[in-house]
Structures are given as C-alpha cells and as structure tokens.
Amino acid sequence: MTATLNERTVRDVGVQGAGARDAAVQDVRRALDAVLDPELDEPITGLGFVRSIDVSGAADRAAVTVHLRLPTSFCSPNFAYLMASDSKDVVSALPWVGKVVVELDDHHDSALINAGLAADAGYRGTFGHEAEDSLDELRLMFRRKAHTAAMERCLTEQLRADPALSEANVGTVQLGDLPAGRTKNALVRRREALGLPTAPAAVVLVDHEGRPYPAEQVPMALRRARSTRISIDGNAHFCRGLLRTRYEGSGADQADRPEGAEAADHRHLLPFTVKEIHP
Known part of the structure; x- marks a missing residue:
C-alpha cells in the first residue's frame, strides 16, 4: 500500500529522534508549497496532489522520493509534466538533499514522464515530436x-x-x-x-x-x-x-x-x- 502524506514514511536521515526526521519531511513539503497546478493556480500540497514523501540516507546528502497523484489518469500531460518537473527542481534546491526522485502515479503517461524526469531529459526530450516548442x-x-x-x-x-x-x-x-x-x-x-x-x-x-x-x-x-x-x-x-x-x-x-x-x-x-x- 502506498503511504499517503498523512502516513508519510521517513527512513534514517542520519539524525537522531523522530522530530528531526519529521523536520526533513516538512522541509520537503514546504519546498513543494511553491509548486502550483498551472491551471488551478493552487499549490499541489493544498490540492492533495502530494501522495507521499520518503527521505533516506545521510543528513547532508539525503535521497528524497516524492510520489504525486492527480484527480484523473487523463489530466493534461503538459500540466502533469510541469508539476512533476517543478517538484524535482524545488526539492533538488534544498541544501541537504543529494538525490531526488519524483514519480507521477496512475497517469496514462506515468511511464514516459517518470523516465524523462529520471534522465533529466527535459520536456522536449521526454515527449519527443509530441512536445510543443517549449x-x-x-x-x-x-x-x-x-x-x-x-x-x-x-x-x-x-x-x-x-x-x-x-x-x-x-x-x-x-x-x-x-x-x-x-x-x-x-x-x-x-x-x-x-x-x-x-x-x-x-x-x-x-x-x-x-x-x-x-x-x-x-x-x-x-x-x-x-x-x-x-x-x-x-x-x-x-x-x-x-x-x-x-x-x-x-x-x-x-x-x-x-x-x-x-x-x-x-x-x-x-x-x-x-x-x-x-x-
């Protein structure tokens, strides 16, 4: 079962105590507050689009995995990619993060979008000839x-x-x-x-x-x-x-x-x- 944000899974991040570990997750969540659904003009956190946040590894080079979910499997791929890409960017900017994986769940283009994000292929590199110029x-x-x-x-x-x-x-x-x-x-x-x-x-x-x-x-x-x-x-x-x-x-x-x-x-x-x- 995939954990929701309310059941967030936080593994060892090289610090002692549940409070310190939870603080790492809250740092990620605060960063994700800056990511907006482009059509709805609301943070993906407030919309409930953040499904889970996992943190592991050492405190100064932690690995963060974020799973996103959308209201339907056929939400616009453009919007889905933009939100997922922006999520990876804002979490990567945290000084204590060494690696970021952002995955979009249950979307008809999940495999394509997730592969493009993992390879840092960019929008056009992800969608190829189907992509708009930018x-x-x-x-x-x-x-x-x-x-x-x-x-x-x-x-x-x-x-x-x-x-x-x-x-x-x-x-x-x-x-x-x-x-x-x-x-x-x-x-x-x-x-x-x-x-x-x-x-x-x-x-x-x-x-x-x-x-x-x-x-x-x-x-x-x-x-x-x-x-x-x-x-x-x-x-x-x-x-x-x-x-x-x-x-x-x-x-x-x-x-x-x-x-x-x-x-x-x-x-x-x-x-x-x-x-x-x-x-």
Whole structure:
C-alpha cells in the first residue's frame, strides 16, 4: 500500500529522534508549497496532489522520493509534466538533499514522464515530436490567468466593502486603496511574477501588459476577469472532488481554502462524484 502524506514514511536521515526526521519531511513539503497546478493556480500540497514523501540516507546528502497523484489518469500531460518537473527542481534546491526522485502515479503517461524526469531529459526530450516548442508560453498564459483572477477578487472585495463604488469606477482603484490581507498579497505576488508594477499608485485593473483600461471598457474588462476567476475556482473545486473520489482519504491532505479564494466559491458548488472505470 502506498503511504499517503498523512502516513508519510521517513527512513534514517542520519539524525537522531523522530522530530528531526519529521523536520526533513516538512522541509520537503514546504519546498513543494511553491509548486502550483498551472491551471488551478493552487499549490499541489493544498490540492492533495502530494501522495507521499520518503527521505533516506545521510543528513547532508539525503535521497528524497516524492510520489504525486492527480484527480484523473487523463489530466493534461503538459500540466502533469510541469508539476512533476517543478517538484524535482524545488526539492533538488534544498541544501541537504543529494538525490531526488519524483514519480507521477496512475497517469496514462506515468511511464514516459517518470523516465524523462529520471534522465533529466527535459520536456522536449521526454515527449519527443509530441512536445510543443517549449513550456514557457504555457506558463505565461496561466500566470496571466492567475493574475486576472486575483485582480478580480480584489476589486470584488472593494465593491462589496464600498457601496459608493460602482463597476464603472473600479478602473481608478489603486493598489494602495486595497486593504492589507491575503487577497491583496496574492495579487501583488502575481503581478511580481509578470513584472507588473506593485507601487501603491499602480492601477489594479490592467491588461496583460499592465495598461489600465479606458473608462468605457472597464465594466466589460471586469466581467471578463470575473469569468476567468469563476472558471479557475470551479475547476479547482471539481478537481478536489475528483481526487477525493479517486483516492480514499486524500481529502485530509487538501487545504480548506486556497490562497485568495472566497470560501463561498467552494462551499456552494455542487459536489461531483465522478468515478473512473478501470478494465
């Protein structure tokens, strides 16, 4: 039986005591917090995609094995590879780690992806002629979507908090007008990832190049942003449900609420219980 993160297996890492050994696993988990599902814009740790973390060997050159799982066996190979590759990169960067093995379980391309990761073949080396030229454009597209959703969350909070503010006027809201908190922090981080200005005087509602919208285009731009945010939140809710259905007990590894998202976005959506049929 493969251990879940709640049943994590930690072998001798050259340190004494269960607390020290658990600390090594927590270091790995914290590193994996930085790996996002590119479509859902949530950490793979909070989504429950980390199935197990194993650590063995000496404390200064430990071997780490991470197993990942996804909501279905047919999740996009592009996304699956990106998450697995990013996981290997962030764990390899830990100073006490000497070897990293990341394996994707129960996916239709698991063998191909795992072999490519083991050989450090890269995306094109892994998928050959089926690969796109690079994953850079894919990363950029989803960073932009994540920024759009974060932007809409902040502006919707402002509209709810200030009855005098109308949708037609949200184009004048600046970063400095936003209250401090997780929603604003999420927006600032996503702007930084895109190289957009984060000064207090920077306008919140901007296009992908950081340009504010003309006043007459503001309502439509906000509605498009809201559509993007609802799509991301809905997909995340759907995938969380699929994972819980596919892997019993995996809900215990899922965060209650993703960064920046409203609890209501998840609480009021219909629960899905779709099951895979295996021959």
